[in-house]
Amino acid sequence: MIGSPEINKLIRKILSPTLKDNGFDKVNTRNNWGWKDHCIWVLDITAVGKYFSDVTGWSPMSVYVELGIYYCFVPPKDGELKIGTKAELLPKPHQCQLQKQLYCSLDQSNYTYHFDNPAEQKRNDIWWIEPDGANIEKVINNIKQSFLSDGLVWLMKYTDLVTAFKEIESEHDSFNKFYKARYFAEHLNDNFKFEEYSHLLEKEQKRIEGLFS
Template sequence: IIVGIKGFQRWITMIGSPEINKVIRKVLSPVLKENGFNKVNTRNNWCWIDQCIWVLEIGAVGKYFSDVTGWSPMSIQVGLGIYYVFVPPEEDEIKKGTNGELLPKQHQCHLQEQLYCKLDQSKYINNFDNPAERNRNDIWWVEPDGSNIDEVILDISKSFIDDGLKWYKNNTDLETAFANIENQHNGYNKYYKAKYFAEHMRYNMKLDMYNHLFEQEKKRIDALFK
């Protein structure tokens, strides 16, 4: 990109996805492999443990989000998820790999979480108009020229080791995961997941309860569209 400054021009190099991906593969991918991730594809990563599939996705916020909020367009968010194979997909078809393995997206996971930035980003975000954007820590600011990308990916690795790994391991325990689902906001999605958890864990009284709640909620929603 050429920028004019007081009568002359200079080149500004803008970082792109290939440059960021190179640093991810160098810094973060080995950490994921060391901690059980079987399929490491830079931005999309999976780990299969018993009845659970761990999912870690890395995404840029993009131009539209940047225009609205002020974050640089290549700024990064990291989504975590666990997909439980005994809960059947209701609508979205789950993509499969070459060996038939399930490759769910983070938004398809039954439990979801984010990694959080531990860096001081005040110099980038203190001038945002929206206080909510100034206070959020689920995005890593990436300088347009990529000058801080090593620091960003190192911090993502640290956040994964300190917090993400603990979240994954805790919720690989089905008792913990079921408790977390039961603590979710009452509604269709909660009841759907809870009834399959109860069935899988042979909690017959809870299975009856969540089946009943699910059918009631389904009827209520169906009635809204008649």
Template structure:
């Protein structure tokens, strides 16, 4: 069975140069970052693993690719963010304030048609990697394509803080949404929105407190 070292080698051959050409200044095979103004772009590549494979039927070395943007003016409140050798923040994609999956453009029905779960048959946020690794180059070429066509545009668009705030405002009302929006409004010096989201955040905190008291 193919292992991580063989997959990582192809990632470095096909995807890493493209990331370096597009502002990623810390490229570490499966975990990559770009620091742009107040934004930190993140691209993480993760294997689905044995447990997921046993439950769903996907091959264990199959991978998904997650993007994120972390905004450094929003205080981080859950756990700790990794710090690099130069003092730079190195968040994981799931720690980012905006998150996105990349999607597969390859027809993978030959591998998934026998799945019992219809949702697993139809999902396109995972790239199937054959146990012998014979399709790794095809997979990484498609990931590169997905990044250039879809992911890079999303990253660039949401580096515009006003656009990013609009995206946050579209989210389902929650403590997390109000928290992010309040700090965005403060950073953008939008007093009206700051007061709005501060009040909503305090109201939501009181609601949550009553559930546990």
């Protein structure tokens, strides 16, 4: 069975140079970051692993790719952020205020047609990697294509703070939305929305506390 070192070698050969050429400053094979004036770009490549493989039928070395934008003026809620050797912030995608997955455009039906779960047959947010690694180059090239055609466009779009704020405001009402929106409004000097979201955040906090009292 193919191992991570063989996959990582092709990631570094095919994908890493593209990330370096398009805004990523710290390219660590499967974990990558780019620092902008007010935000951090994140791209992670993760293997689905043995447990997921046993449950669903996907090969354990199959991967999914997550993107995120971390806005530095929004204090972290979910634990401490990892700090690099140069005191730089290294958020994970799930810690980012905006998140996105990349999607596979390869025909993978020859791998998935026999799955018991129809949803697993149709999903395109995972790239199947054959146990012997025969299709690794094709997979990494498709990830690169997905990044250039979809991921990079998304990162550039939501690096604009006004656009990102509008996206956050379009989310379903929740503590998480109000929390992010409050700090965006403060950073953008929108006093009216800052007061609005501060009030909504306080109200939602009290509602949640009431559920456990």
